[in-house]
Structure formats: C-alpha cells, structure tokens
Amino acid sequence: xxxxxxxxxxxxxxxxxxxxxxxxxxxxxxxxxxxxxxxxxxxxxxxxxxxxxxxxxxxxxxxxxxxxxxxxxxxxxxxxxxxxxxxxxxxxxxxxxxxxxxxxxxxxxxxxxxxxxxxxxxxxxxxxxxxxxxxxxxxxxxxxxxxxxxxxxxxxxxxxxxxxxxxxxxxxxxxxxxxxxxxxxxxxxxxxxxxxxxxxxxxxxxxxxxxxxxxxxxxxxxxxxxxxxxxxxxxxxxxxxx
Amino acid sequence: xxxxxxxxxxxxxxxxxxxxxxxxxxxxxxxxxxxxxxxxxxxxxxxxxxxxxxxxxxxxxxxxxxxxxxxxxxxxxxxxxxxxxxxxxxxxxxxxxxxxxxxxxxxxxxxxxxxxxxxxxxxxxxxxxxxxxxxxxxxxxxxxxxxxxxxxxxxxxxxxxxxxxxxx
Numbered sequence: 001x002x003x004x005x006x007x008x009x010x011x012x013x014x015x016x017x018x019x020x021x022x023x024x025x026x027x028x029x030x031x032x033x034x035x036x037x038x039x040x041x042x043x044x045x046x047x048x049x050x051x052x053x054x055x056x057x058x059x060x061x062x063x064x065x066x067x068x069x070x071x072x073x074x075x076x077x078x079x080x081x082x083x084x085x086x087x088x089x090x091x092x093x094x095x096x097x098x099x100x101x102x103x104x105x106x107x108x109x110x111x112x113x114x115x116x117x118x119x120x121x122x123x124x125x126x127x128x129x130x131x132x133x134x135x136x137x138x139x140x141x142x143x144x145x146x147x148x149x150x151x152x153x154x155x156x157x158x159x160x161x162x163x164x165x166x167x168x169x170x171x172x173x174x175x176x177x178x179x180x181x182x183x184x185x186x187x188x189x190x191x192x193x194x195x196x197x198x199x200x201x202x203x204x205x206x207x208x209x210x211x212x213x214x215x216x217x218x219x220x221x222x223x224x225x226x227x228x229x230x231x232x233x234x235x236x237x238x239x240x241x242x
Numbered sequence: 243x244x245x246x247x248x249x250x251x252x253x254x255x256x257x258x259x260x261x262x263x264x265x266x267x268x269x270x271x272x273x274x275x276x277x278x279x280x281x282x283x284x285x286x287x288x289x290x291x292x293x294x295x296x297x298x299x300x301x302x303x304x305x306x307x308x309x310x311x312x313x314x315x316x317x318x319x320x321x322x323x324x325x326x327x328x329x330x331x332x333x334x335x336x337x338x339x340x341x342x343x344x345x346x347x348x349x350x351x352x353x354x355x356x357x358x359x360x361x362x363x364x365x366x367x368x369x370x371x372x373x374x375x376x377x378x379x380x381x382x383x384x385x386x387x388x389x390x391x392x393x394x395x396x397x398x399x400x401x402x403x404x405x406x407x408x409x410x
Contacts, residue, residue: 011395012388013362013369041395046363048344051265053258054275061253061282068283 006031014038114192114209115200117169118218122186123203129162129177130184136160136176144174146241148189148215154237158185158230168192180230185221187234192216199228210235249286256302257282259364263303266360267310269349277313281306300367300375307375347397355390358383 001009006027009016014035016022028035054060137160142151144163161184162177173190194216198209207220208227217238219227260281264274284305285292292301348356361372369387373380 008388011391012384014391038391038395041391041398042363044340044344045348045359045391045394048341048348049262049266049360049364051262051271051345053261054271057261057275057278058254058257061257061279062250064279065249065253065283065286068286 014042118220119202122220133161136163149241152237153239180221180225182225183222188218277309280309355386358386359390
C-alpha cells in the first residue's frame, strides 16, 4: 500500500473501524500527524453537523401521530378535505350571519336572553323551591313588586308557593312560583325592557314574555302549560304604580 | 411492548438524528421538520414491518430518503443553493464563526458526498451499511467519503493560506 493509498484510507475512514488490514505500526507512525489532522477535522465536522433540533419536536411528532390515530378510519387526505370543506362552510355561514339582518327571522337577542335566563333560573332553583309552600299573600306580592314600580290591582288569581327577589342576568327580578292550570309556573318581573309579546319553548318548558312599560313579565311553566293564557289573564291586572 | 410505546421510544431515540439528517439533505429547517414528521407518520403506519429494533435507525433513514425524493418529484424543481455567506475565507478565529463557516462549507459539498459523510460521522454507520442505505457498493461509498473530507480539508487549508496572506 503506497502513501497515497494509505491517506485515502485514512480520509475515508479515519477511525479505521472497518479496515480489513489495519495500518501497520510503521504506517501509523509515519502518518501520525495526518491521522491526527483528519481526526481533528472529523471532530469539527461532527460538531458542525450537530445542528440544533427544535425543543419540542418529539412531542409534536407524537401529537401528529395521535391525531392520525384518532382520525381513523379517515385517511389523512380525506380528513384534510373534510376539514377544508367544513372550514369553508363555517366561513360562508359566518359571512351570512354577519350580512343578514336576522331580527325578523329569529328571536331577537334581548328576547332570547330573557327566555334563556328565565328557563335557566327555573331549572337551577327548582330543587330548592319545589318542596316549598309559603302560601304567599297578594299583599306580599305587591310589596315585592314595588321596586319595579308595578302592582297587581286585584288579588293574585292563583295559589302562590314562593316569592322572592333574585338576580336575573345582570339585572334583578321578582321571582314567584304559583299553581298554574297544570303544574307550577314561575313568574319573573324584571326591569329589562322588551318590545313585543313572545312565547318560547326551551328545555322542555314553555314560556311567555309580556312587555310592560320599561319592564317585562316572564312566565315559565312545564311543557303543556298554557302560559299564554295565564299571561293574558295577568297582563290586565298588573299595573304601574302611579 | 405495545405499538404505541414502541413508536414513542423510536421517536424519542431517533428524532434528533432524523432531523439533522433531513437538515443536511434539504438545507432548510422547516422542510427538515416536515420531512421528519412525514417520515415518522409513515414509520407509524408501517411499524409492524420493522422486525429488528437494531435496524430501526437505518429503516427510518431510508424512509426519510424516500420522502425527500418524493418531495423532489412533487416540486420538480431544484432548491436554490444557500447563499455563500462570504464564506470564501475564514476571516475570524472566533469559534462560533468557524463553526458557521464549516457548516457553510459542508453545505457546499455535493449531496452525494455530504450524505454519506453525515451517515458516517453522525449516524455511525459503516461503509457497508451506508452502501445499503444509499444503494451503492462499499467502494463507491468509501471513495465519496474520501472526496468529502478531501474537499473540506482543501477548503480549510485554502482559507488558512488566505488568512496567512492577509495576516502576513
């Protein structure tokens, strides 16, 4: 093996890991400086090639795979297409919602939120209120209505189980439970304005909103209770305090 | 060990080498990461075909190479070479600068030389294993390894000379 060949071997495999015939002691000695230089070069190359790896790469790879597992049996491409389609539909829907004046088509936000708040309140409090029968008098009712500047000008026509003030969304309300035609009915009077009379069905309950002047009366009964009829009966007897 | 755990162990053990390999193949960190992600997903789908854990590294590298080749098929364009970064002369002895300078020189190597060099220096593969991965015979691999180092050595020597001239 001539010198050139020796150097060639050193440069293709400086650590001499796979040489069938290792260099002899003399050859090694004669090329000691060269071997040293190349090992040094290799060391530098190794350092240079050790580029930084993003910290959380392993986690992101594993996340990607777990997403794929969850996406089964969709193929990834199908999934991407589906997602793209869903995104387009959502985007178009978003544009429509923004463009159209929905007020005449659906319940306006104020009504929706009055109804929602009322129903939620009834559901939340029913475990506490249902067992009660405080046999509330008409006098007590009118006392509780006073802060809203309203009063019933006749005796309240139903048996009243419960009466209180309560928080109603961001406002306050009078909260009353009485015996309706079929079951217990909850009545709220709150200082939130509403424009039109409205009935609603939510979470298995039916309800009616009656606008008062600068306030609203909301009735919530179980499904099948004719709250509109009750509202019709109550509306003429609830009057502003003048 | 169940498939999920086996996969996690593989990812944790090899993602760094894979990323670095991808980086030196494609010269771009973002593309490198995409390549690694795609490689790992393919590895997950084909994990049952990996019989011997000792072969995992070269198996993953082979998948990554194929992914990289696909990328070229898709794009049908050569990546633009990284700018030369005034790397003609190693003008500073600052270690960080030297490090960057050497990185640039490595990038300047043809990928045919750069790739086996990476597989030997970082991957720790033998000439024969590199031959298997790159589908070359061992002699060709050894020749390329020689040329890779030889070119780097010449670049280094040349810059030393230039520096000498500047300093003298």
